[in-house]
Amino acid sequence: MPSFKNDVQVRFAHVDAAGIMFYPRYFGLINDLVEDWFAQALDASFRQLHLVERRAVPTAHIEVDFHTPSKLEDQLVFSLFVERLGSSSCTLRIAAHCGAEARLSGKLILVHMDMETGKSQPWPDDLRAAMTQWQGPSSSEASQGDNA
């Protein structure tokens, strides 16, 4: 199954007074993952998308389970795959591991919109085709269990 991956070391800037990843910072790292996926895998960098073409891909929903704390200098691998591709939305399964140990798993829903009108619009054909390459188990299968 295809899955886009990103390596992240837990930095001093990420941890809290307890020496573990401060959970709000995970969401910045999840956004980095999605940003890298667009730029490296979909040929649609956020600069091109937002600043040139004036389109955006806001997150409409996100849910995350945190399994085990991440500690300073842990080497994490973030990953994502497409769970469902709608006409103007995309549901991504996301996860982060340290070795074999799951640190978080969840999903988020992106919406494709026009920044000028503020309205959603269908994915362009080339972007849709590129996203299709990263599809995991179908959503009907996905609904039966954890696919991260």
Next chain:
Amino acid sequence: MPSFKNDVQVRFAHVDAAGIMFYPRYFGLINDLVEDWFAQALDASFRQLHLVERRAVPTAHIEVDFHTPSKLEDQLVFSLFVERLGSSSCTLRIAAHCGAEARLSGKLILVHMDMETGKSQPWPDDLRAAMTQWQGPSSSEASQGDNA
């Protein structure tokens, strides 16, 4: 229904290249809300809890729906109430509004744990009693609709 509230102005530091709240920063604001609730409403400040008593309240699960973008200088009101109080966990309903307009709604589950052992432990009686004052509709009612 009791609900703990927090005022937040959308700052320059919060917004992205599109001039709207960068969604990962909402999670920092949600943590601020929970931190203020503990300090101001539960008489259990995070300094006392983490640094003196060596207990922690990590977030085990969070889910958020983003309804409408927040713009620079919007005046937001974040709010929370207790949806369910377990022996060592607590489910909070959270929301943020700008005037009457909902910006986000969701929930998160906190777990009470001992930082030395890394294991969950029952809420102390005084903390449990204080949390009970912030309970909203019961979880059976809560499941029938939006209670934020």
Next chain:
Amino acid sequence: MPSFKNDVQVRFAHVDAAGIMFYPRYFGLINDLVEDWFAQALDASFRQLHLVERRAVPTAHIEVDFHTPSKLEDQLVFSLFVERLGSSSCTLRIAAHCGAEARLSGKLILVHMDMETGKSQPWPDDLRAAMTQWQGPSSSEASQGDNA
């Protein structure tokens, strides 16, 4: 001597693994101070300035001495006054205290520029007049000692 002030409590999100303010986050708080000064004291909010009038006030130089660490839940007061007002720049003296104890002191230089051309431009008369109200000791006096 006039001085614009801002109250900030050290939050869980601000501190590092040593339980003290992570110094890069001071710069976000210094920017908040400048943002509040523009909005509350100069009648020139960053939204109006950046998004409506397409002008910016980038920081060209900053220097800070950190005197004593700030701890979780410390109540800080940030302050600024104008040390020198140039035709298109402004040098601000900045400081943060916890009670009588200095936590940081320093200065920063803002430049007024047109976002479209990327070039500096003279302060408008009304903004210049408002800034003049916040001038501290003259720069010749200022060079003889600590004026924060």
Next chain:
Amino acid sequence: MPSFKNDVQVRFAHVDAAGIMFYPRYFGLINDLVEDWFAQALDASFRQLHLVERRAVPTAHIEVDFHTPSKLEDQLVFSLFVERLGSSSCTLRIAAHCGAEARLSGKLILVHMDMETGKSQPWPDDLRAAMTQWQGPSSSEASQGDNA
């Protein structure tokens, strides 16, 4: 001249409403640079230093000139070298470039301290020896011009 380097791409999370690096975030990147220098070049990772040996290297002073704005997806190279090595302090010259273009230059002073006593203490011999390998022009030469 030896110089420790770090590659950083300007991310969506770094930029502000004007589409350029929000300057407070540079200080997080400067801290990342120092953190990597300790771990990769000095064999003294921040985890080992702070959490195991209970020593810290707080920044006592920092000053930065910002030369040209950095834009979304710019590829930056951060660099540092030792300008002066004191008995318990270390002055670092820092810079960031995009290609040949300087984005920032400055310096910072680290102090070596014991986290338990809160007092400065001399650098251990092995750390001092490792830092010496990264010394640039002597401080007398350094004072005559820009050495970044």
